[in-house]
Amino acid sequence: MSQIVMGQYYPGDSLVHRMDPRAKWLFLMVFMIFVFWANHLRSTAVLLFFTLVAAGMARIPVSVFIRAIRPALFIILFTMILHLLMTKGGEALLRLPFITIYQEGLRQAVFVSARLFVLISVASLLTFTTSPIDLTDGIEWLLKPLQRFKIPVHEIALMMSIALRFIPLLWEETEKIRKAQTARGADFDTGFFIKRLKSYIPVLIPLFLSAFRRAEELALAMEARGYRGSEGRTKWRQLRFSSLDGWLLIVAVLLFFVLRFLE
Amino acid sequence: MEPMIQVVDVWFRYQGENESSGKWALKKINLTFRTGEYVSIIGANGSGKSTLARLLNGLLLPVRGEVKVGGLSTANESDLWEIRRRVGMVFQNPDNQIVATTVEDDVAFGLENLGVPRSEMKDRIERALAAVGLSGMNAREPHHLSGGQKQRLALAGVLAMSPDVIVLDEATSMLDPQGKNDVSQVAAELHRMGKTIIHITHSAREAFRAERVIVMNQGEVKLDLPSEVLYPKAVMLKQWGLAVPPEIELHQRLLGKGWPLSPTISGKEELVEEIWRSLSEI
Amino acid sequence: MEIVVRDLEVVYQSGTPWMKKALDGVNLTVPGGSFTAILGVTGSGKSTLIQAIAGLIRPTRGIIRIGSHLIDANRKQTADVRRLIGLVFQYPEHQLFAETVAKDIAFGPTNLGLPQSEVDGRVKQAMEWVGLDSELADRSPFQLSGGQMRRVAIAGVLAISPKILILDEPAAGLDPKGQEEILSLLKRLNQDFGVTVILVSHDMDQAVRYADRFCVLAEGRSVLSGTAKAVFSRADILSSYHLELPEITRFVQLLNRKLDPPLPEDVFTLDELERLLEERRKKRELP
Numbered sequence: 001m002s003q004i005v006m007g008q009y010y011p012g013d014s015l016v017h018r019m020d021p022r023a024k025w026l027f028l029m030v031f032m033i034f035v036f037w038a039n040h041l042r043s044t045a046v047l048l049f050f051t052l053v054a055a056g057m058a059r060i061p062v063s064v065f066i067r068a069i070r071p072a073l074f075i076i077l078f079t080m081i082l083h084l085l086m087t088k089g090g091e092a093l094l095r096l097p098f099i100t101i102y103q104e105g106l107r108q109a110v111f112v113s114a115r116l117f118v119l120i121s122v123a124s125l126l127t128f129t130t131s132p133i134d135l136t137d138g139i140e141w142l143l144k145p146l147q148r149f150k151i152p153v154h155e156i157a158l159m160m161s162i163a164l165r166f167i168p169l170l171w172e173e174t175e176k177i178r179k180a181q182t183a184r185g186a187d188f189d190t191g192f193f194i195k196r197l198k199s200y201i202p203v204l205i206p207l208f209l210s211a212f213r214r215a216e217e218l219a220l221a222m223e224a225r226g227y228r229g230s231e232g233r234t235k236w237r238q239l240r241f242s243s244l245d246g247w248l249l250i251v252a253v254l255l256f257f258v259l260r261f262l263e
Numbered sequence: 264m265e266p267m268i269q270v271v272d273v274w275f276r277y278q279g280e281n282e283s284s285g286k287w288a289l290k291k292i293n294l295t296f297r298t299g300e301y302v303s304i305i306g307a308n309g310s311g312k313s314t315l316a317r318l319l320n321g322l323l324l325p326v327r328g329e330v331k332v333g334g335l336s337t338a339n340e341s342d343l344w345e346i347r348r349r350v351g352m353v354f355q356n357p358d359n360q361i362v363a364t365t366v367e368d369d370v371a372f373g374l375e376n377l378g379v380p381r382s383e384m385k386d387r388i389e390r391a392l393a394a395v396g397l398s399g400m401n402a403r404e405p406h407h408l409s410g411g412q413k414q415r416l417a418l419a420g421v422l423a424m425s426p427d428v429i430v431l432d433e434a435t436s437m438l439d440p441q442g443k444n445d446v447s448q449v450a451a452e453l454h455r456m457g458k459t460i461i462h463i464t465h466s467a468r469e470a471f472r473a474e475r476v477i478v479m480n481q482g483e484v485k486l487d488l489p490s491e492v493l494y495p496k497a498v499m500l501k502q503w504g505l506a507v508p509p510e511i512e513l514h515q516r517l518l519g520k521g522w523p524l525s526p527t528i529s530g531k532e533e534l535v536e537e538i539w540r541s542l543s544e545i
Numbered sequence: 546m547e548i549v550v551r552d553l554e555v556v557y558q559s560g561t562p563w564m565k566k567a568l569d570g571v572n573l574t575v576p577g578g579s580f581t582a583i584l585g586v587t588g589s590g591k592s593t594l595i596q597a598i599a600g601l602i603r604p605t606r607g608i609i610r611i612g613s614h615l616i617d618a619n620r621k622q623t624a625d626v627r628r629l630i631g632l633v634f635q636y637p638e639h640q641l642f643a644e645t646v647a648k649d650i651a652f653g654p655t656n657l658g659l660p661q662s663e664v665d666g667r668v669k670q671a672m673e674w675v676g677l678d679s680e681l682a683d684r685s686p687f688q689l690s691g692g693q694m695r696r697v698a699i700a701g702v703l704a705i706s707p708k709i710l711i712l713d714e715p716a717a718g719l720d721p722k723g724q725e726e727i728l729s730l731l732k733r734l735n736q737d738f739g740v741t742v743i744l745v746s747h748d749m750d751q752a753v754r755y756a757d758r759f760c761v762l763a764e765g766r767s768v769l770s771g772t773a774k775a776v777f778s779r780a781d782i783l784s785s786y787h788l789e790l791p792e793i794t795r796f797v798q799l800l801n802r803k804l805d806p807p808l809p810e811d812v813f814t815l816d817e818l819e820r821l822l823e824e825r826r827k828k829r830e831l832p
Contacts, residue, residue, distance in 0.1 A: 132364070133365070161362075164364050165361065165406075168406045169358055173639075179634070180637065180640045181640065182601060183599055183631070183632040183702070184653040184702065185627065185652075185653050185656030185657055186652070186656055187656070201642065202652065203642075206639055206642050209639075209687070210639055214356075217354065217360065218359050218360065220354070222362060222372075223347075224322060224351075224352045224354075225347070225372060225421070226344055226348055226376040226377055226424070227376045233378060234375050234379055234381055235375060236368060236374065236375055236384050236388075237368060308690070308691060308692065308720045436718055440789070441787060442587075465720040504720060505720070505721055505722075509750075509815055510796060513818065513819065517822065531796060535796075535802075539803040539804060541826070542804065
């Protein structure tokens, strides 16, 4: 349950954990551009190497890491096979009655799956090492320029953090209602799609009612505590760039030059 | 000195209730809360006690009559924010009043709303957490706190805004005995620090911790007495569906059986004394 | 119907960093037809225990016997068990969902596959038990008062005709009158219909007024069990787990600091105490 609750956050105190979320968000964006820029196997290898080093520095246990990206591994494998079988060109490496694997196919398969792996791992690394609330703060900061266009950035960020606060509660509640209806003989596990969907009505209705009740009470409590939108509001949470984030910048610049040299 | 809160001839009914049916949630309420008082309001479910609480900080506005906080009327919209700062409120459900994902962020929420400069916040957060006994738990997630701790966190959030009055709106009813006790103790402590406390509850035991008890039934104030005056007569609370402290019940029963006890008692110790005295006589 | 729990262990999220041992060797015997209270502070494992008994959580180790049915780590025949047991969660009114009171109460019996006439009969019967006016049958449950909604929810469980009824803090959040009504209802079901009732509570005074057997849980273990006398004579154990004696018992202790000879300390209700004091007074008057 806690896994669903906290996304993938893996609490720790590594260098990566201590970096500013804004710096991590920005770096992630730049890094993603790098990944798509890298059109050679060798430059992708550099990025892969960097990713593994970063994961090592974040001290995320390999088992936790693998469990988190397992769903994505399937997609990587699928793409890999697809490229292996479909891409033609170069020397034929293997000839079977229906299948021929070409050199270019192998190259593409390795290249594309490595690229996907790097993308997913780096993104996971951000969620592994940054608490959800820091992620939200980071997003709020990134979105700030949009305020000029009358986009309610503060409200969006507040909504996201309230959602983070209430997801565990609603999750627990779902479990509880499910159990209560099971105890009254409800069956959620048999039958086809429509029947199963229908069987969830006795869970969904109380859940929605509860969510509305909570929202109403929370709104009242916020009003009682003097909340009236972003105007005149100060902020307690403060993000601070540190020298660590400077290093992140240097790494980005270095990667840029390495890639430029290799491409 | 000017009273802290004045409720003058207040009538209230919820929107959607048929106007002609005359079903008022509150009828002709006149109450005065003085600065530094510790008052409890008791009543069964549906007696209107929570509705009254929400009128005190302008979450609801009277249909007739007026509520004034330190001279400011809740009818005056521009004063509403100041009123809500002065009158802090803790609600019944611990889960539905915590906004943030960590303890200290939640205490900060009210301060942010007030526009308190960040440099001041640290100190106010620490003091509020210390007052409710949650020091050192700054980074904890509310989800991992017990019910009693959550309510104390809610109290800290209110306290940081330096209110004059704290209203506990059935804030203990969903807690276990230890949680109930902790919250009541913090409330008593805040009273000693000079805050006006208004504790809304349906537990007579909790109500008698206050200096003054207001009994509500079907939207009306039935009694408004100093705690020590009502306590010996607490058996009368039964008629409004409220519980009676067992020592009072015992006292009444023994009197009924002809025991030569004093007609009023001030507490358990006195009843023990009285019982012992009448059993020792020969 | 009798329940026997032996060496029950339940571990949540085993093999993850979030692993938690909720129950760690619980032993419990609930005689058929008894009114048993399970006492303990929040987090002592009460909820986990009743869910395991109701077949909603599978034990990690140990065994639960309900009548002739067995539940353990390997067996999955919980559906049969669920027919025997009615489980009322905390704040059960938050699980209401149907358009009308009658439809909500009918949910359980309908799931059992009973014919419509039987279902209707059970709905009527259940409403009667919990004291809901038959006029309310076609009303939306969400228009009722909190106390009435609670009764609809309890009626929905009673309509399954359980042999064993388990309730988690059924009186929580109600005012004293509402609490009294719910608990008297349970006592009636227990006495008049022989339903085995298990009441989960952290309110000692309430438990001692209605239950005849007690089991104290602390930190996932069963630390005391038996009659009121057996359990509440161990104030030392209770207080070490942050549990108090019933208020009347504490009052007797206060009296005994003065009275000579002291009153017996296994007095748990006001009626008993009144009777004892009257006896004492008459004895004094006789010579």
